[in-house]
Amino acid sequence: MDNGLDPLRVYVQKSCPDKLDNVAFVTLRDKMKASPIGSIIDGQPRAFVDALKLLDHWKDGDVDLGKPADWGPDTILVVDSLTFLSDAAFAFRLPLVPRSKDGNFDARMVYKDAQDAVANVLGLLTGEAFRTNVIVTAHIRYQTNPDGTMKGYPTSVGSALNAEIPRYFNSSALCLTQPGGKRTIQTIGTGLVDLKNPAAFKMAAQLPLETGLADFFKTVRS
Amino acid sequence: MEKEFDYEVTVKVSDIAPYFEGDSFGGDFDSIIDQAQGDAKTKGVAQRILLVIEPDEADEANDEA
Numbered sequence: 001m002d003n004g005l006d007p008l009r010v011y012v013q014k015s016c017p018d019k020l021d022n023v024a025f026v027t028l029r030d031k032m033k034a035s036p037i038g039s040i041i042d043g044q045p046r047a048f049v050d051a052l053k054l055l056d057h058w059k060d061g062d063v064d065l066g067k068p069a070d071w072g073p074d075t076i077l078v079v080d081s082l083t084f085l086s087d088a089a090f091a092f093r094l095p096l097v098p099r100s101k102d103g104n105f106d107a108r109m110v111y112k113d114a115q116d117a118v119a120n121v122l123g124l125l126t127g128e129a130f131r132t133n134v135i136v137t138a139h140i141r142y143q144t145n146p147d148g149t150m151k152g153y154p155t156s157v158g159s160a161l162n163a164e165i166p167r168y169f170n171s172s173a174l175c176l177t178q179p180g181g182k183r184t185i186q187t188i189g190t191g192l193v194d195l196k197n198p199a200a201f202k203m204a205a206q207l208p209l210e211t212g213l214a215d216f217f218k219t220v221r222s
Numbered sequence: 223m224e225k226e227f228d229y230e231v232t233v234k235v236s237d238i239a240p241y242f243e244g245d246s247f248g249g250d251f252d253s254i255i256d257q258a259q260g261d262a263k264t265k266g267v268a269q270r271i272l273l274v275i276e277p278d279e280a281d282e283a284n285d286e287a
Contacts, residue, residue, distance in 0.1 A: 140277075
């Protein structure tokens with residue numbers, strides 16, 4: 001859902017070029033066009049529906065990799081990112097909401113429908129029948145909770161779903177920039193972001209961005 | 223005693239012991255095995271990881287673009 005695959009390609013070519021064929025990807029973005037009211041989707045929004053089809057059965061042109069749910073524990077499905085997947089869900093639901101004769105509609109219905117759609121995707125990816133590793137990335141959004149505390153949550157549609165998203169996962173980590181610009185993966189919660197993993201007593205608090213997820217897998221499986 | 227399944231997970235008696243209540247267990251044995259196997263799959267094999275990203279200035283510039 002994100003146009004950011006170049007770093008992955010460059011890194012694999014540098015560190016393990018023979019593994020490049022192990023990476024299959026599809027970029028899904030709704031095409032935009034300029035209009036008097038700003039940029040709008042050109043035609044029907046397809047990105048979310050196409051994503052759902054791929055998550056059910058990965059077929060991209062001549063490449064048919066079967067059902068991601070059956071890929072197994074030596075394969076990782078990555079959704080990059082939940083933030084843009086959520087945007088696509090909103091764009092998909094927007095034309096479907098009931099409207100009055102003058103075209104007005106209740107935007108809350110769109111948010112609710114899109115939140116339900118995203119929650120269903122998360123339920124699919126983290127369900128028992130999905131026998132493949134899953135990594136979902138999401139940009140952080142800081143929200144004020146009803147008790148006045150501020151917390152960082154993964155960004156989705158609106159704000160109601162965001163706090164519930166971590167519950168779908170057995171691990172959550174934080175990618176952040178250290179002073180000096182070096183990016184790392186943090187595994188221990190901060191005052192603002194709650195994190196978790198099933199091997200908390202063995203997991204390093206900070207992991208290098210380049211190899212951190214490999215170390216993460218190695219630790220939780222040890 | 224151990225029983226092998228088709229998902230590369232071997233469930234031993236020690237693995238399913240927590241599902242027993244005292245010296246007996248409620249429900250049928252297969253459902254307890256399924257539950258233990260399911261937990262083993264989730265905890266030990268297929269991982270579900272949420273990677274939350276705190277954007278740096280370059281990311282924010284890209285997103286805006």
